Amino acid sequence: MDFSYTSEEEQFRHEVRSWLEANVPTDLRAGRDDDLSVDERWERRKDWHKTLHAGGWIGLWWPQEYGGRGASVSEQAIFNEELARAQVPGGINMSGVTMLGPTLMHWGTEEQKQRFLPTILPAEDLWCQGYSEPGSGSDLASLQTRAVEDGDHFVVNGQKVWTSWAQHSDWCFLLVRTDPDAPKHNGISYLLVDMRSPGITVRPLVQMNGDAEFNEVFFEDVRVPKENLVGEKNRGWMVAITTLMFERVATSSYYRVETLLPQLHDLAHRLERDGKPAGENAAVRQQLAQFAIEAAAIKYNELRRLTRQIKGQPPGPEGSFAKITSTELNLRVANFAMELLGPYSTLAKDSPFAIDQARWSYRALSARSGTIAAGTNEILRGVIGERVLKLPKSR
Ligand SMILES: Cc1cc2nc3c(=O)[nH]c(=O)nc-3n(C[C@H](O)[C@H](O)[C@H](O)COP(=O)(O)OP(=O)(O)OC[C@H]3O[C@@H](n4cnc5c(N)ncnc54)[C@H](O)[C@@H]3O)c2cc1C
Numbered sequence: 050m051d052f053s054y055t056s057e058e059e060q061f062r063h064e065v066r067s068w069l070e071a072n073v074p075t076d077l078r079a080g081r082d083d084d085l086s087v088d089e090r091w092e093r094r095k096d097w098h099k100t101l102h103a104g105g106w107i108g109l110w111w112p113q114e115y116g117g118r119g120a121s122v123s124e125q126a127i128f129n130e131e132l133a134r135a136q137v138p139g140g141i142n143m144s145g146v147t148m149l150g151p152t153l154m155h156w157g158t159e160e161q162k163q164r165f166l167p168t169i170l171p172a173e174d175l176w177c178q179g180y181s182e183p184g185s186g187s188d189l190a191s192l193q194t195r196a197v198e199d200g201d202h203f204v205v206n207g208q209k210v211w212t213s214w215a216q217h218s219d220w221c222f223l224l225v226r227t228d229p230d231a232p233k234h235n236g237i238s239y240l241l242v243d244m245r246s247p248g249i250t251v252r253p254l255v256q257m258n259g260d261a262e263f264n265e266v267f268f269e270d271v272r273v274p275k276e277n278l279v280g281e282k283n284r285g286w287m288v289a290i291t292t293l294m295f296e297r298v299a300t301s302s303y304y305r306v307e308t309l310l311p312q313l314h315d316l317a318h319r320l321e322r323d324g325k326p327a328g329e330n331a332a333v334r335q336q337l338a339q340f341a342i343e344a345a346a347i348k349y350n351e352l353r354r355l356t357r358q359i360k361g362q363p364p365g366p367e368g369s370f371a372k373i374t375s376t377e378l379n380l381r382v383a384n385f386a387m388e389l390l391g392p393y394s395t396l397a398k399d400s401p402f403a404i405d406q407a408r409w410s411y412r413a414l415s416a417r418s419g420t421i422a423a424g425t426n427e428i429l430r431g432v433i434g435e436r437v438l439k440l441p442k443s444r
Contacts, residue, residue: 052352054123061124065131068104079136079312084398084406087260091141091217098140098172107140108170111150115166122358126351133307144213145169145176149222152292156239156280165220165241178296179209179223179242179266180289186211187428189224190233190286194268196225196240203227203240203278205248205271211422215251215264218244222292223273228283239285241277248272258414294368296423306344306375309382309412313337316405320389327389340382347374366437369429376419376426383413 054062076082077097082090101107110125111117120128132139140146150169153162168174185192194207205225215221221242228236244251248271253261280288314337317328327333354367386409387394398407420426434440 054127058123058127062127062131065106065128066134068106069131069135069137072100072104073135073137077137080308080408080412082138083408083411087262091214094138094141095172097138098142101140102171107172108146108150111146111166111170112154115150115154115162116170122355126355130307136308136311140172141214142169142172142175144178144218144222145172145174148178148292148296149176151295152222152288153279155291156288160276161241161279174219175214175217177212177215177218177221177244178292179212179215179221181211182208183210187425189289190237192224192226192237194223194225195229196227196238196273198227198275199272201275202272203238203275205240205242205268205273207268209266209268211254211263212251212266213263213422215244215266216253216261220244221266222279224285224289227285231283234286236283237285237289238282239279239288240273241279242271242273246271246273256415256418258411260415293424306340306347306379306382309379310337310340310344313340313382313386316386316409317389320404322389333389336385340378340385343374343378347371347378350374366433369424369432372423373420373426373429373433376416379419380413380416383409383416387413 074097077093082093085093098107105118106128108115108117109120109128110122111119113119129139146169150166153165157165165174169176179194180189180192182192182194194205194209196203196205198204203225205223207225209223212221221244223240223242225238225240226236227238230236242249248269250267250269252265252267254263254265255261256263279285314328317333317337318326320327322330322333328337350367350371354365354371357365357367390404390409393402393404394410394413396403396407396410398411400407431443435442
């Protein structure tokens, strides 16, 4: 494996870094937007998305004909590294940019590509993912939302749940059952649904961190034009899996950890332990070093994944590995900050004694969700057990 960058790539890094230095708003640096309410954060990040898009940094690797730059895999990785270095978040509409967009490029008709792709990067159309149902999460193929043909339309009835950002979305990529009699993987179809269609009700759900980021979504006789079917009727499972493969790679919170570690280091040097800065305590230093080692291991695994991508190979088990390790490290980092804060970790952000506006307890309460979303870590451990370690299937 060659870790060195070409002079063009170094030049590209310089370009990104200079742009970020000139454009990153102070209130988004170092996770300060974690202090905002979920709706304020959404609006703030939407503005930041527009700035990134105007700079040409959203969907870097997308082909130019759909508004991207046709950047190489290495350039995308360099951009992500520089975002982490600058300690700023990326854009919004990730369900569109990292999941639906690439899926449509692979499976969409020419009309669908022309109709839907150009509005994703500028966030003119925001997308949400309608997969999970109250009775179908890990066992996604058991989903029950029904779609029945009626002339030029499908008529959809059913319920989805945990649909992130549905309350702000214009469109949903939705899995529905179109043949209830077929074996469960063979009767599913993939539809693109206008969220303003009559018959859709969105109800926000509040998570343990206090945010209402995801939603219940109800469909009652919702009419979806047949031209919005992606892939073949009843063969939507393959399309759904393509989206999931892109999602797992995108959900690795490796870059999030890279952003948090310098902040944890800073916190440890501001808090006291035994009359000295906690960052000078041997046990604390050991833990900080351990986190840095694990972050480095995740980074090199990420490079292995990139190498496969550069060689044009499909995503391998590294995607599952990256998602497990980075989300669990993210959780342990946040929990360790709580340990350092001791009793201060219990204060709410409006308390005059709260440290860093109680940002760390918000992060600790948020971090668990990463181990559940986009396929739980238990399910992904099963994938690694079966596909990499060749262990027998669990029953
Ligand atoms: C923050 C967040 C955002 C989300 N956003 C979306 C979204 O936008 N769109 C969407 O469609 N979904 C979304 N989800 C839903 C997510 O995909 C599901 O929560 C996830 O797939 C698990 O499904 P479930 O919640 O039904 O849990 P279940 O599948 O019921 O699992 C319950 C527990 O049993 C374990 N388990 C289940 N089966 C096995 C097995 N075979 N082996 C070992 N352990 C097992 C699981 O690991 C878990 O611990 C989101 C979830 C979160 C947390």
